[in-house]
Amino acid sequence: xxxxxRTFGCQMNQHDSQFxxxxxxxxxxxxxxxxxxxxxxxxxxxxxxxxxxxxxxxYIDSLKRLxxxxxxxxxxxxxxxxxxxxxxxxxxxxxxxxxxxxxxRSLALLPHYLDQKETKKGPLLAFDLDSDIPEGRSHLRExxxxxxxxxxxxxxxxxxxxxxPHVRGREKSREMADILKEAQxxxxxxxxxxxxxxxxxxxxxxxxxxxxxxxxxxxxLNDIEGLERIRYMxxxxxxxxxxxxxxxxxxxxxxxxxxxxxxxxSDRILKAMNRHYSAAYYLTLMAKIKERFPFDVYxxxxxxxxxxxxxxxxxxxxxxxxxxxxxxAYTFLYSPRKGTAAAKTADxxxxxxxxxxxxxxxxxxxxxxLKKNLAMVGKEYLLLGEGTSKNNPESxxxxxxxxxxxxxxxxxxxxxxxxxxxxxxxxxxxxxxRILK
Numbered sequence: 001x002x003x004x005x006r007t008f009g010c011q012m013n014q015h016d017s018q019f020x021x022x023x024x025x026x027x028x029x030x031x032x033x034x035x036x037x038x039x040x041x042x043x044x045x046x047x048x049x050x051x052x053x054x055x056x057x058x059y060i061d062s063l064k065r066l067x068x069x070x071x072x073x074x075x076x077x078x079x080x081x082x083x084x085x086x087x088x089x090x091x092x093x094x095x096x097x098x099x100x101x102x103x104x105r106s107l108a109l110l111p112h113y114l115d116q117k118e119t120k121k122g123p124l125l126a127f128d129l130d131s132d133i134p135e136g137r138s139h140l141r142e143x144x145x146x147x148x149x150x151x152x153x154x155x156x157x158x159x160x161x162x163x164x165p166h167v168r169g170r171e172k173s174r175e176m177a178d179i180l181k182e183a184q185x186x187x188x189x190x191x192x193x194x195x196x197x198x199x200x201x202x203x204x205x206x207x208x209x210x211x212x213x214x215x216x217x218x219x220x221l222n223d224i225e226g227l228e229r230i231r232y233m234x235x236x237x238x239x240x241x242x243x244x245x246x247x248x249x250x251x252x253x254x255x256x257x258x259x260x261x262x263x264x265x266s267d268r269i270l271k272a273m274n275r276h277y278s279a280a281y282y283l284t285l286m287a288k289i290k291e292r293f294p295f296d297v298y299x300x301x302x303x304x305x306x307x308x309x310x311x312x313x314x315x316x317x318x319x320x321x322x323x324x325x326x327x328x329a330y331t332f333l334y335s336p337r338k339g340t341a342a343a344k345t346a347d348x349x350x351x352x353x354x355x356x357x358x359x360x361x362x363x364x365x366x367x368x369x370l371k372k373n374l375a376m377v378g379k380e381y382l383l384l385g386e387g388t389s390k391n392n393p394e395s396x397x398x399x400x401x402x403x404x405x406x407x408x409x410x411x412x413x414x415x416x417x418x419x420x421x422x423x424x425x426x427x428x429x430x431x432x433x434r435i436l437k
Contacts, residue, residue, distance in 0.1 A: 003029040004038035008056050009046025011233065012168075012197055013079055015148040016107060017044045018139035020078070023111055025140060035066055040074040040114075045081035047163050049335040053081060060095060067097040074117060076100035078107060083127050083167040084339070092123055103127030104168050105153065108134055129154075129169035135178050145384070145416030146193045147186050151179055151217065155199035156206075157236060159263075160274045160341035161303065161334065164199055173204050176212045176220065183224055192416060193229040193384055194221070201232045202239035215247035222251040228418065229384060229401070230254045237262065237285055238276045249292060256293055257403045260286070261301030265316035269306050272342070279320060286324050297327045297402025304361055305334040305354030307345035314357050321365055327372045327402070329365045333358055366428050373404070373426035380422050380436065381406065385414030405430040 003024045007017040020042055021031065032038050043060055046052045060077060067073055075098050082088050083103035092098060100113050106126035113124040133153060141147050154169040155162075183194055196217075198204060204214040221230050230253045237260050248254045262282045264270055270278060286298070302317060321329065333354045336343040383398030383406055390397070395407045396414055398421075407430060408421050414435075421433030 001029045001039045002032035002037050003040045003042065004032050004035060005042045005044065006059065007044045008052055009044070009048065009080065011148060011195065012150070012199075013044050013046060015139065015150060015197060016079065016104070017042075018141060018148070019137050020044070020107060020110060021140035022138040023108075026138070027111060027114070035063065038073070040076060042076045042078060042110075045077060045079040047080040047167055047337065049332070050337070051335065056081060060098070064095075064097045074099050074114065076102065076110065076113075078102040078110075079104055080163070080167040083129060085127060087338075088125060088127060098123055101125045101127070103129065105129055105131040105133055108137070129167075132172070135174070141191075143416075144190050147191045147195070148197050149179065149182055149186065149194050150174070150197045151201060152198040152204050152206075156203070157200060157276075158274060158341075160272060161306065161337065163337040163340055166339050168199065171200070171203060171206050173206055173208050175208060176210065176217055179217065180220055180224070183221055183227065187224055187226040190416075192227070192418075193231065194227065196221075196230065196232040198232075198234070200234065200236040200239060202235050202241070202244060213243060215241070215243040218244070218247040218251055218254055222253050227253060231257065231403070233259060235260050237282050240285060240289075242288075245289060245292060255401045255403065256296035257299070257401065258289055258293070258296065259299045259301075260289075262320060263301060263303050264306060264309070264313065265318070265320040266309070266313035269309055269313050272308060272345075273303075273306060274341070279316065283320065283323060290324075297400075297404065298324060299328045299330070299403075300324075300326050301330045301332070302361065303332050303334050304358045305349040307334070307342055307349065308347040309334075309349055309357075314361075318361065318364055321361075321368065325368050325372065326365065327404070328369050329361075331358060331361055331365070370426065370428045373428065373431055376404070376423045376431060377426050378423065380420060381433070383408075383419045383421055383433075385417045385419050387413070387415040406433045407431070408433045408435050410435050 005017050005021060007013055045056050063075055077098050082101045088101055099117060101123055109126050152173040154171045155165045156171045158165050202214050205212050263273060265279050267278045381400045383400055385398040389395040389407050395409050397407050398419055399405055420436045422436055423431050423433045425432035
C-alpha cells in the first residue's frame with residue numbers, strides 16, 4: 001500500500017504532514033510520488049490566501065476521475081481549509097469523491113478513520129478546534145540534521161485580515177518538559193538545528209501548569225548538549241519583550257535572525273488590521289534590537305493594498321523599509337478571506353493599484369537586500385550545510401546563522417555539517433562563498 005501527501009502552505013502544515021506520514025508508515029504504507037501508484041492521497045490545505053485556495057481546489061477536483069477509475073482509492077483532505085463546519089459542508093457538496101476530512105487539531109484520527117472507511121457510508125469528518133493534541137507524536141523528517149518542533153498551537157490575536165485563529169483555534173502551549181524531551185530525542189537522532197513553531201511564539205506559556213515564558217524555553221533549550229542551532233517562527237512585535245532579547249543575547253545557540261512582521265507603516269492601517277502597535281513602537285523595538293545586535297539579520301512581512309490604504313499610507317510603509325533596512329521582506333498582496341473582519345470592508349483597493357504598489361515595494365527592498373549582501377563580501381561565516389544546490393548541481397549550499405543562503409564548492413558532502421566560508425560574491429537573494437579549511 002502506498003501513500004502520497006501534497007502539502008500546501010506554511011511550516012506548520014509541513015510539520016503536520018510529517019506527522020501524517022509517520023502515522024501512515026507505522027501502518028505499513030510506503031511513500032510514492034505519483035497519484036497513479038497511491039492507495040491513499042492526503043491533501044494538506046492552506047487557506048491564508050485565495051490564490052492558494054483556488055490552486056488546492058483545482059488539484060482536489062482533478063482527482064475525481066482517478067477516484068472513478070479506482071473506487072478503492074482513499075482521498076483525505078486535511079488542514080486549514082477544512083477546519084470549519086460551515087465551509088466543510090459547502091466543500092463536500094461539490095466533492096463527493098473525498099472520503100476523509102480532518103481539521104488541524106484532528107489529524108490523529110486518520111488511522112481510526114481508515115479502519116472505519118469500509119464500513120461507514122459517506123465521508124468521515126472531524127474538525128474540533130478545541131481538541132487537545134496528543135503528546136508523543138512521531139514525525140517523518142525529510143532531513144536528518146534539521147527538524148521542526150511545535151511549541152504551541154493556535155492564535156489569539158485575530159488580526160482583521162487573518163483566517164488562522166478561525167482554522168487553528170485558540171492558543172494552547174505545550175508543557176516545557178514535553179518540548180525539552182522532544183528536543184533531546186531529536187538531538188539523539190542526529191538533529192543539529194531545531195526550528196520552534198507557533199503562530200506567535202512570543203506568547204508561549206499561556207495556560208501552562210508550570211509557569212514558563214518563551215525566554216525560559218530558550219534558556220532551557222540552549223543547555224541541550226549536541227544542539228547547535230535554535231530558530232523560531234513566527235514572532236509578533238507586540239510580544240517581543242526585553243526578556244526575550246536578553247535570552248537571545250545570553251544564548252550561544254539561538255540564531256541571530258530577527259523576523260518581525262510589521263505588515264504596514266501607517267498607524268491608521270495598523271489599527272484597522274488589529275495589530276496592537278504603532279509604527280513608532282515598531283521602530284523603537286527595532287532600534288533596541290539593532291543596538292544590541294548591530295551586525296545581524298532582520299527580515300519582515302508586509303501586506304500591500306489592505307482595505308482603505310492610500311498612497312500616503314503606502315509611502316509610510318516605504319519609510320519604515322528605508323529606516324530599518326531589512327535584509328529581506330516577504331511581501332503579499334492583500335487577499336480577502338471570508339470570515340475575517342477585513343473581508344467585510346467596503347473600501348477595497350483595486351487590483352491594479354495593489355500590483356503597482358507591490359512592484360514598487362519589491363524594487364525598493366531588492367536594492368536594500370543587495371546592499372546588505374554586498375556588505376558581507378570578504379567576511380567569514382559559519383554555515384550549516386544543506387546539500388546540493390537546487391540551482392547549481394555542481395555546488396553545495398548552506399545557511400548562515402542569519403538564514404542567508406550561501407553556495408559553495410567542496411570535494412566532500414557537507415550536508416548537516418558546520419562549514420566555515422568566506423563570502424566572495426553577493427546577489428540579491430543569495431551569496432557565493434569559498435570553503436575555508
